[in-house]
Amino acid sequence: MKLTILGCYAATPRTFTNPTSQILEIKNRLFLIDCGEGTQVQLRKNKIRFSKINHIFISHLHGDHFFGLVGLVSTFTLLNRATDLHIYGPKGIKEIIMLQLRLSNSWTNYGLHFHELESSETQVIYEDEKVIVKTIPLKHRVYTNGFLFQEKIDKRKLNVAAVESFEIDSCYYQNIKNGKDIVLEDGRLIENHKLTFDPIPPKNYAFCSDTAYDERIIPLLNDVDVLYHESTFLQSEENLAKRTLHSTAKEAATIALKANVKQLVLGHYSTRYENIKLFKEEAQTIFSQVLLADDGKSFDF
Amino acid sequence: MKLTILGCYAATPRTFTNPTSQILEIKNRLFLIDCGEGTQVQLRKNKIRFSKINHIFISHLHGDHFFGLVGLVSTFTLLNRATDLHIYGPKGIKEIIMLQLRLSNSWTNYGLHFHELESSETQVIYEDEKVIVKTIPLKHRVYTNGFLFQEKIDKRKLNVAAVESFEIDSCYYQNIKNGKDIVLEDGRLIENHKLTFDPIPPKNYAFCSDTAYDERIIPLLNDVDVLYHESTFLQSEENLAKRTLHSTAKEAATIALKANVKQLVLGHYSTRYENIKLFKEEAQTIFSQVLLADDGKSFDF
Structure with missing residues (x-):
């Protein structure tokens, strides 16, 4: 991702x-x-x-x-x-x-x-065999959604050495990857976990911009790998954030903490600030795993 | 300008x-x-x-x-x-x-x-005490106007040495600048041209983009100081220019020549061309006073 x-x-x-x-x-x-x-x-x-x-x-x-x-x-x-x-x-x-x-x-x-x-409720707006996208209703001055992008769980990975040791015919491989147990010709039941490895855990990404601090989104964000949450302002402009229905870096970090996300990415900085490192410093007083978005920057997760 | x-x-x-x-x-x-x-x-x-x-x-x-x-x-x-x-x-x-x-x-x-x-006729769309703007109806795939920006003729410049030599009171200066003759107290008539200099000649600028080659605009462009005329294509793409109702550099130069403008500025180049100098070379086979527009370039006229 x-x-x-x-x-x-x-x-x-x-x-x-x-x-x-x-x-x-x-x-x-x-x-x-x-x-x-x-x-x-x-x-x-x-x-x-x-x-x-x-x-x-x-x-x-x-x-x-x-x-x-x-x-x-x-x-x-x-x-x-x-x-x-x-x-x-x-x-x-x-x-x-x-x-x-x-x-x-x-x-x-x-x-x-x-x-x-x-x-105004979350809904699935895109789905294919590998990815699903849901809306995250946000609280802003006009109707706004964030988006939650979720990888679907992959099929299980074949343990080639194991299936060969049981001399299982390759026509059963799809069933095995789909999680099925196998009955051998001699009647023995081989449980799936002996024939496969766990798939790579699916990843997910939540984009939340623009929004006021709003704890109602936390259930949707629970345990996501990466949360991009707007931080238009620093805490010193807390009142301005409230008035314009934006968030501060500290508020973004609070959401990340409460939703137990793995990684927070900050962005949507007001152009009044010359040094965006201040956003990271402020957020890290609440939540340690903070990255700063910047134009042209790429993140591999 | x-x-x-x-x-x-x-x-x-x-x-x-x-x-x-x-x-x-x-x-x-x-x-x-x-x-x-x-x-x-x-x-x-x-x-x-x-x-x-x-x-x-x-x-x-x-x-x-x-x-x-x-x-x-x-x-x-x-x-x-x-x-x-x-x-x-x-x-x-x-x-x-x-x-x-x-x-x-x-x-x-x-x-x-x-x-x-x-x-679809030319019309005055802006006017103040110093400038007038008229539309230049153009021929393109949708309703399009060019614009003719004309400085109004300034008042005449006072010849200070002359008015002082005739001992004319300063309360008459505005009338003199407005072109009026003056009768002195002894009855002598002093013609305005003896008391003033010609004003700086007014300048004008015509913007014509986007347009097919269209001689109907020539009367509006007669003798303008600067004509910006689109040249999306070179003559090698003449047919494409015709089909899309754009002009070639040669066609822009032909309009400039026939309208007797002082200076032609080319622009609106198709991004298919790597070297815009070709537009100037082609236009100059018809009309010598050619400048190439380019992003960030300024021209003082």
Whole structure:
């Protein structure tokens, strides 16, 4: 599982910082999460192949999280994209994109599918044989979702030496990987755990931006491997965070602690701060496993 | 008169090139012309003060000419802009911007005025005591206007030595600058040209992008000081230019020649070409006074 930060600063794009956008590579799928202005240039700079992006998840309709979407949708057309593109985001996102395509008389030459969200409860919005994506309802000034990306549990790994020692025919291997016990021709029952190894534990990633401090999300985040939680402000701006329904670094760390996550990644820094290391220092007073997102940074988990 | 190119490449923003946007400084006013994605970052890189922009002219609703507008409008709010902003562009531009502001629940805290255009005839869309702006109807795949920025003729300059030699009272100076003759107390008529110098000749700038080769615009461009005319393609892609209603460098130069402009600036290059010098070489086979626009380049005229 690999996370590439295309942009992780709040509010407006600047010469050297970009609004929110990130690429999650999970089980060989590329998911684009949020799409602030300039995302397509950030994709190029980070050498992400446009054609590998088939699913885009938009947390909410504040500009720093989606103003780059319409440009990316248009660029896909210019690149002669053929495969379908799926966009998951708040109700209204389809109207925004389609209005601009209609007025520019520039339709896409690929299938463009909108999956508009309006539920205030968590829901499964994407599922295939290896990955499942659920919403994490967040508390912000407009309707907002975080997203929980979960790998499904892999099949068990065949213990080749064991199956060969029992002279088991290879036609049974799929059953064994699926967890079945085996009855040999002589009638002996061989339990599955003697023929297989545990699969690699599935990983998961939770993206929570933008949000006020909200303990209601903790059950959804329990034990996740990596939590990206916004920390727009430091504790010194606690009141501003409350008023704007954002979080401080300390609050993000508190959520990480209470949800018992393995790793916290901070981001969505207000551009008022010159030194983002302060976010890490503050969060680590609560929770030790803290990483700082920054534009162009990649994390392998 | 100073022209700063923020972006002058066609189609999509790339790592080192930007879609169309430029700043015209004329008579101490700053006009923003087109606003492709990334314009606000280009404004910062070129040290243009956001607060000095009060009028934005959008040629047409293809994304590479306006996808940066909604972000700029939002950033003005974050910067606590107080003065009114005027946007001139095709009908529909108001709906696009207002829909996005409405869905993000982020209204502007300054006056936002849209001047929607739908006429296929040239019209005056801006006028103050020193500058006048007219549309130049262009021929493209969607409704498109170029813009003609004209300085008004200044008042005549007072010839201080002359007025003093005739012992004319200073209360008549305004009349003299306005071109009036003067009758002295002894009855003598002094003609205005003996009391004044000619004013600095007014300058004008025509922006024509995007457009097919179209001789109908020539009367509007006659004798302009500077013509920015799109040259998306070289003559080798003449058929592609025809099909997409764009121009070649040679065609842009032909318009410049026939309109007897003083200076041609080429831009809106297709990103298929690695060497933009070819555009200048091709244009100069027709018209000698050719400059190449490039991102971040400024021209003083």
